[in-house]
Amino acid sequence: MHFAVYIGYVVWLSLCSSLVMNFRSRRHIVVAALAAVLVVTLVSPPAAPAQGSLITAVQAVLNVINGVIQAALQAIASVRAAVGAFYQSVAWPVELIAQARVEVLQMMNRYRHLMAGILNINLKSATLPAPQALENLMRDHQINNFRGLRQAFTNAYRAIPPAADASPEDRAMADMDDALALDNLETLKATDSATDLELQAADSMENAAAQAAPGSAPFLTAAATASSIRSQALTQKMLAAELRQEAAKMAHGNELRKRGATFTLQLRGVLINLLQHN
Amino acid sequence: MTKRILLMPKRGVAWIRKHRLGTAALVLVLVATTPHTGNGQFLDPCCAMLAAGLTTISNTLSNVVGGGLHSILSVEQSISHFEQQVVWPQALISQARALVGQLQGTFNQIQALSQIPVNSATLPGSQQLEQNLLSRNPNQIAQTTAAYNAVYGTVPGETDASAQVRDLVDMTDAAAQAAMKRAIEIDSLADLELQAAGQITASVEEAAPGSAPILEAQADAWLIRANAYTQAATADLLRLRAVDLADSSAELKIGASSTANLRQGLINLLQHN
Numbered sequence: 001m002h003f004a005v006y007i008g009y010v011v012w013l014s015l016c017s018s019l020v021m022n023f024r025s026r027r028h029i030v031v032a033a034l035a036a037v038l039v040v041t042l043v044s045p046p047a048a049p050a051q052g053s054l055i056t057a058v059q060a061v062l063n064v065i066n067g068v069i070q071a072a073l074q075a076i077a078s079v080r081a082a083v084g085a086f087y088q089s090v091a092w093p094v095e096l097i098a099q100a101r102v103e104v105l106q107m108m109n110r111y112r113h114l115m116a117g118i119l120n121i122n123l124k125s126a127t128l129p130a131p132q133a134l135e136n137l138m139r140d141h142q143i144n145n146f147r148g149l150r151q152a153f154t155n156a157y158r159a160i161p162p163a164a165d166a167s168p169e170d171r172a173m174a175d176m177d178d179a180l181a182l183d184n185l186e187t188l189k190a191t192d193s194a195t196d197l198e199l200q201a202a203d204s205m206e207n208a209a210a211q212a213a214p215g216s217a218p219f220l221t222a223a224a225t226a227s228s229i230r231s232q233a234l235t236q237k238m239l240a241a242e243l244r245q246e247a248a249k250m251a252h253g254n255e256l257r258k259r260g261a262t263f264t265l266q267l268r269g270v271l272i273n274l275l276q277h278n
Numbered sequence: 279m280t281k282r283i284l285l286m287p288k289r290g291v292a293w294i295r296k297h298r299l300g301t302a303a304l305v306l307v308l309v310a311t312t313p314h315t316g317n318g319q320f321l322d323p324c325c326a327m328l329a330a331g332l333t334t335i336s337n338t339l340s341n342v343v344g345g346g347l348h349s350i351l352s353v354e355q356s357i358s359h360f361e362q363q364v365v366w367p368q369a370l371i372s373q374a375r376a377l378v379g380q381l382q383g384t385f386n387q388i389q390a391l392s393q394i395p396v397n398s399a400t401l402p403g404s405q406q407l408e409q410n411l412l413s414r415n416p417n418q419i420a421q422t423t424a425a426y427n428a429v430y431g432t433v434p435g436e437t438d439a440s441a442q443v444r445d446l447v448d449m450t451d452a453a454a455q456a457a458m459k460r461a462i463e464i465d466s467l468a469d470l471e472l473q474a475a476g477q478i479t480a481s482v483e484e485a486a487p488g489s490a491p492i493l494e495a496q497a498d499a500w501l502i503r504a505n506a507y508t509q510a511a512t513a514d515l516l517r518l519r520a521v522d523l524a525d526s527s528a529e530l531k532i533g534a535s536s537t538a539n540l541r542q543g544l545i546n547l548l549q550h551n
Contacts, residue, residue, distance in 0.1 A: 197384050208374060216371045216373065239508065247457035
């Protein structure tokens with residue numbers, strides 16, 4: 001770069017020399033010399049900055065780095081360190097997470113078999129063959145033997161009397177009573193089976209809770225809550241069955257009352273006629 | 279040759295005297311247009327200071343900024359490691375999702391169990407009432423009264439029973455029918471709850487740790503709703519038993535009234551004889 005500048009300068013000087021030496025008039029020589037100086041002055045590069053301002057600029061940059069930037073980075077590092085410490089000591093302390101898992105395991109060991117044992121105590125008490133068969137079928141938690149249940153029910157409670165042996169009203173009511181009783185016994189067999197599944201699900205969820213992390217526990221709690229909704233739905237279905245049963249029982253009594261009122265009126269009429277004839 | 283060289287200064291001086299003005303102009307141009315000297319990269323003090331300044335800035339950036347960023351990086355890596363290993367371990371999250379998928383299968387079985395047909399009636403009238411009661415269809419509630427009356431009869435006419443007995447019969451029938459209708463409603467609601475629980479469980483299977491609590495909140499809301507329905511069913515059961523109790527009391531009252539009437543009738547009969 002500098003070499004090119006000097007070459008250019010030599011060429012420029014040669015050109016000026018030839019011009020100046022070829023001019024005969026003094027005026028021309030002076031004008032050419034001034035023009036050359038003027039041209040070079042206009043196209044020459046600006047002066048370099050002073051050394052003092054460079055030092056100041058470097059020092060200013062250093063001040064920014066050592067001041068604002070360093071302080072900001074230290075603040076960010078300390079905040080992140082505090083967040084990390086908060087996570088590990090307050091929000092998710094590893095010791096407490098491990099302790100919670102151990103507590104889940106301890107409760108599983110303490111209660112699970114105990115409660116299962118209580119629920120599975122044999123409650124059967126019938127002594128005669130027909131009631132025993134019915135009792136066994138009522139409490140077996142199976143849903144594939146409803147036909148056997150109905151047969152055992154009929155064996156224990158007998159069939160609807162034939163038309164020749166009972167009034168239509170009595171036959172209808174007995175059939176309705178038996179039907180609702182059987183419906184509910186079958187519903188309870190299905191509910192017992194569902195209860196078994198619910199208990200299995202609860203065991204699975206508790207097993208998973210014993211190994212869970214804070215980030216995986218919400219899945220288990222959400223699933224457990226959804227399971228609680230199902231449990232409530234099944235409870236409602238049993239309540240509905242109980243409502244039907246109680247309502248049928250009341251309707252039965254009420255039907256007897258209706259017939260009693262009719263019989264009473266008829267008896268009263270007969271008695272009045274009897275007394276009038278006497 | 280030597281002589282010619284020795285004469286050159288004399289000739290040059292003579293030439294300058296002869297061209298004084300031109301020579302002066304050339305000297306002026308030479309002085310005025312001489313290129314500025316450039317600053318050397320090694321020996322010039324300005325460049326040395328600039329290099330020293332830049333080196334200082336570089337070192338400061340490395341130590342202060344680089345060190346600070348490295349410190350932040352190590353803290354972030356520590357937090358990230360903690361979050362991935364302790365708070366949200368991917369393996370345990372996948373395991374929990376898999377368990378939810380398995381539970382969904384179990385819950386589908388429970389839902390199927392709750393819908394097993396249990397109809398048992400054998401006579402036409404009782405079959406129709408039973409079908410209505412087990413329909414789980416609220417649209418069937420309108421037909422409950424007719425089916426009920428077909429099995430249990432209607433309220434006796436004015437000529438067939440006393441007003442007291444007719445009131446009692448009507449109230450008891452009303453309570454029994456209301457309970458049966460409520461049972462249909464509760465069955466239907468329970469079916470919908472089972473469906474909703476299935477949907478929530480399916481959503482949980484696809485959820486993230488951050489979205490699972492939202493589904494949990496929704497499930498909690500559904501649980502509250504389910505509790506309310508259970509309370510409504512329990513309330514109807516209590517109502518039914520209250521009516522039953524009042525029914526028993528009314529029987530006593532009617533019995534006492536009938537006994538008094540009978541006593542009076544017998545007295546009249548004896549007096550006539």
